[in-house]
Amino acid sequence: MKSAGEAADHIISAICDAHDNNPAALIEILHDVQGQKGHVPDGDLVVIAMALNLSRAEIFGTMSFYPDFHAQPPEAPVVKICRGEACQAMGALELADKFAAAPMAGEPVEVEPVYCLGNCALAPAAMIGDTLIGRADVARLQSVLADLKK
Template sequence: MQFPAWSESQALEVISRICDEPGPVLVTLQAVQTFFGYVPDAAVALIANACNVSRADVHGVLTFYHDLRTELPPEVSIHLCVAEACQSMGSREVMENSRKAFATNSSVEIRDAYCLGNCALAPAASVNGNLRGRVSAQSLVAEVAKVAMR
């Protein structure tokens, strides 16, 4: 996925659009991540200032939620479900094989997901946010090739 490079002025614009919401810290962090792909260190002080909370408060929220990330994601993010329903259909093996398949590909990351809501078509994965069912390491390789074509 492509994201604009960090810019303080653009960040302030994103933040100012949402920081008046009630309980603004999480939604503001989410908005920054949606725009830039991640939450850079530099954003923490800006958000704290705009939301009128301490930097510690922002840091606390930023580090609590698994979705929020402090580094730019690679081109392809695969979230492979490793929860029970997918385990019953061999997701542990799919994970192992997928890690091997993408071991040398730095443009792909594989992250654990705990349920994507596709439990009747397990194993499930999401590739850059697109849900896939009945996946295997091979099908994920094919999926990533499609993303690269776009």
Template sequence: MLDSVQTTERVAEILNRHRGMEGALLPILHAIQEEFGHVPQEALPIIAQDLNLSRAEVHGVMSFYHDFREKPAGAHVLKLCRAESCQSVGADRVADHARKELGIEWHETTKDGKITLEPVFCLGLCACGPAAIVDGKLVGRVDEAKLTKIIGGLK
């Protein structure tokens, strides 16, 4: 775990790498998430100051894009597609099942730190919906039974 001085230093390095880039905010947030696994709260004022934005603007962009995490993820990340094509073939049922089975809501991590549940909006697997991505691996035709199996394999 990094202390806040180390965090600040790493954030400053990332900002330097993106110096002069147009529309740098998103690439910076992605780079920070890649580095830390999430975007630490203390990074927001540093980014805002560097890009001459308000902290609220940086926070607004972060919450608009569902990709960014405010807290570290669990050992495994289960993302379920919430977009239209998957919804039309039962994604809502699968999502309800996931929340119930894991006992958490979107963006939360199970108490044992093992699984984080996140929504995602189209994985390009629409023909095989409902779609999911488990630790970066695409999975199609996810129904309740398949999801129970997936979750069992992550525990």
């Protein structure tokens, strides 16, 4: 019978295998790990490093360069509001200010800026978890957050 650590290692190894243990796929691998676990635990860096034949420092360096990757699980839902040019032109900065002033009642949220979610045609864009939100407004953001709680 496998220990919890061995089972976790097996999941990480399977993710690396799905990318042919290709070091060029490191960012995709980190996204997949974070998608599975909600963050990329420190212990997984060694497993990834061994699978890709890279050093742990190389994995950590890549991971720490991109603010999207988290070593710890977020304490609250993360609301990403795009600050790219198209979204700024459609009121994203005002949306971020309004949302910060009217967060969910009693619910902490983390608001993070992002710079283009690839949804410019539906600006202002936002993302909560895996949910991409176009023509975002405060009510839609709050609605998606409420749905996450269910």
